[in-house]
Amino acid sequence: MNSKKADIYAVQLxxxxxxxxxxxxxxxxxxxxxxxxxxxxxxxxxxxxVTGYGEAALPPYLGYDVKVLCNSFGEYFSDxxxxxxxxxxxLRMIINSNLSIPSPIRCATDIxxxxxxxxxxxxxxxxxxxxxxxKDVRCSFTLGISSVDEMLEKIKETEGFTxxxxxxxxxxxxxxxxxxxxxxxxxxxxxxxxxxxxIKEAATEINFLTEQGCLFVEQPLPVAMNKQLNELxxxxxxxxxxxxxxxxxxxxxxxxxxxxxxxxxxxxxxxxASAKELMRIxxxxxxxxxxxxxxxxxxxxxxxxxxxxxxxxxDLDGPLLIDNDPFSGVSYKNGMIxxxxxxxxxxxxxAVI
Ligand code: MG
Numbered sequence: 074m075n076s077k078k079a080d081i082y083a084v085q086l087x088x089x090x091x092x093x094x095x096x097x098x099x100x101x102x103x104x105x106x107x108x109x110x111x112x113x114x115x116x117x118x119x120x121x122x123v124t125g126y127g128e129a130a131l132p133p134y135l136g137y138d139v140k141v142l143c144n145s146f147g148e149y150f151s152d153x154x155x156x157x158x159x160x161x162x163x164l165r166m167i168i169n170s171n172l173s174i175p176s177p178i179r180c181a182t183d184i185x186x187x188x189x190x191x192x193x194x195x196x197x198x199x200x201x202x203x204x205x206x207x208k209d210v211r212c213s214f215t216l217g218i219s220s221v222d223e224m225l226e227k228i229k230e231t232e233g234f235t236x237x238x239x240x241x242x243x244x245x246x247x248x249x250x251x252x253x254x255x256x257x258x259x260x261x262x263x264x265x266x267x268x269x270x271x272i273k274e275a276a277t278e279i280n281f282l283t284e285q286g287c288l289f290v291e292q293p294l295p296v297a298m299n300k301q302l303n304e305l306x307x308x309x310x311x312x313x314x315x316x317x318x319x320x321x322x323x324x325x326x327x328x329x330x331x332x333x334x335x336x337x338x339x340x341x342x343x344x345x346a347s348a349k350e351l352m353r354i355x356x357x358x359x360x361x362x363x364x365x366x367x368x369x370x371x372x373x374x375x376x377x378x379x380x381x382x383x384x385x386x387x388d389l390d391g392p393l394l395i396d397n398d399p400f401s402g403v404s405y406k407n408g409m410i411x412x413x414x415x416x417x418x419x420x421x422x423x424a425v426i
Pocket of ligand 1: 264266291292316317336
């Protein structure tokens, strides 16, 4: 064994967490309400002087308090073995914990460990995960619920994006869609965030959207109406992608017959390893896969983008929606995330975290 390897096996893996408040560039409106900030949980994993970073953004509807998560963080990963054994132990704990470790802690820690492993081995995380490079996977730009004028201003600020995601469930949905169609030739999809409360209302709105050229509809009905989705699907022609309804693998198994695809977010499933498994099973079941985010910084978006090679669409514009990103390294070109060749996630901290 050479001396470098001996060093790594002797040193202790160190994990730490911190809270950070992401500030939106514009107020962000969805069917759950409008907000100006999002709390996010950041995790650092350090071994032998090399640090990996992870994140789990916490929009209020998830119901987590970032300070409570930070205060309890140390309880979950104590007495770790040294060196690479510590890394393997943490990944095993995350996979096997089921729900005993809160999902945001699993997510941010899993991402930090993958970033660390990439940095230690000199490989981009997607190569570690054996996910192919993404080719021509369009990234959508999100347009929240707002006035028509605000929406048109936001479109002017985007450059190169050819796919937009409209958040619906406001009182001017149709007005915004018609104004969007007049302003641009770009494609669009929609996310109702459970905002339609009957089959009739959802079918009426979706059939209007079909006439306007919409590509797919995300989460049209409340989670409580999951088993009524086929009644809706019989009345419409657009693919239904489920987000809030599918949090984990067991939900996918249960709801596969009721949808056409799934929105996979790292914070929902608890990190990259679980997300990869969910994607594999979704694709095998013939489902479309959208890789989504929770208005994360570049850290969470970079991690999710490592899975792009297996995705049909990616919705990872979070870094573009905030103005105090604590990381650099994510860039967009021609409406797609640029895939990096640097070790780990390809990001670097630019704020004290
Ligand atoms: Mg969604």
